[in-house]
Amino acid sequence: MSKIKTKQELENLRESGKRLARVLREVAKAVKPGVSTKELDHLSEKLIREGGDIPPFKDYVPYGAKYPYPACICVSANDEIVHGIPGERILKEGDIVGLDLGLSHNGMITDAAVSVPVGKVDARLTRLLDKTKEALWAGIRAAKGGKRIGDIGAAIESVADREGFGIVRELGGHGVGHHVHEEPYVPNYGKRGTGPILKPGMVLALEPMFNLGRDTVRMMPDGYTIITEDGSYSAHFEHTIIITEGEPEVVTAS
Numbered sequence: 385m386s387k388i389k390t391k392q393e394l395e396n397l398r399e400s401g402k403r404l405a406r407v408l409r410e411v412a413k414a415v416k417p418g419v420s421t422k423e424l425d426h427l428s429e430k431l432i433r434e435g436g437d438i439p440p441f442k443d444y445v446p447y448g449a450k451y452p453y454p455a456c457i458c459v460s461a462n463d464e465i466v467h468g469i470p471g472e473r474i475l476k477e478g479d480i481v482g483l484d485l486g487l488s489h490n491g492m493i494t495d496a497a498v499s500v501p502v503g504k505v506d507a508r509l510t511r512l513l514d515k516t517k518e519a520l521w522a523g524i525r526a527a528k529g530g531k532r533i534g535d536i537g538a539a540i541e542s543v544a545d546r547e548g549f550g551i552v553r554e555l556g557g558h559g560v561g562h563h564v565h566e567e568p569y570v571p572n573y574g575k576r577g578t579g580p581i582l583k584p585g586m587v588l589a590l591e592p593m594f595n596l597g598r599d600t601v602r603m604m605p606d607g608y609t610i611i612t613e614d615g616s617y618s619a620h621f622e623h624t625i626i627i628t629e630g631e632p633e634v635v636t637a638s
């Protein structure tokens with residue numbers, strides 16, 4: 385497994401990203417009060433398999449996990465930051481929900497996430513959603529060939545600092561493509577000009593997670609769901625990008 389993907393691998397990755405964006409858009413449209421998180425999982429699996437593709441999160445065993453991940457999508461509501469397991473929970477008006485999905489097409493995996501409101505939500509939550517998305521795009525713009533991993537984190541962090549949001553520090557972006565998680569790790573904070581150099585052909589998933597309250601997090605007893613320690617609401621956005629000589633190519637943008 386090399387960090388720099390071949391031309392053919394990048395072709396398959398682009399198609400993978402396009403398909404993932406389509407599925408994620410459909411699943412986001414299905415979010416409304418009264419829908420269970422399990423229904424969102426069934427929908428994402430159906431749409432991925434209809435296209436002849438594979439949901440790579442299903443049965444994936446992340447480092448340190450005690451059992452394989454049991455669903456296709458992660459659905460994380462309110463104070464849940466990431467890795468919420470779909471189940472009987474019913475979404476209600478005023479919730480915010482993060483949808484994190486992977487897709488494998490011809491062996492190439494892409495990874496993307498959006499956070500969306502359920503019906504009408506508080507203005508503070510709308511701002512949290514808008515600014516976390518803005519931070520993702522600030523990170524993407526900073527991810528130019530020849531720059532460093534720390535430039536991405538610094539760009540993301542500056543948005544959270546300006547807004548007074550907590551930044552999740554235990555989790556971050558990562559290489560992706562042949563596997564769900566590859567090197568390098570991409571923290572959502574950092575110093576400009578530090579860390580590994582970004583080289584054209586590298587594929588990264590950038591994924592800021594911002595909290596309305598403090599930075600600190602806690603793991604739920606299910607061994608997957610990460611929540612904010614102070615109970616504050618959290619948002620998460622993610623895209624898979626290809627590093628180029630200039631601005632990166634965002635393969636999961638719809």
Ligand code: MG
Pocket residue numbers: 495557558589591622
């Ligand atoms: Mg990811």
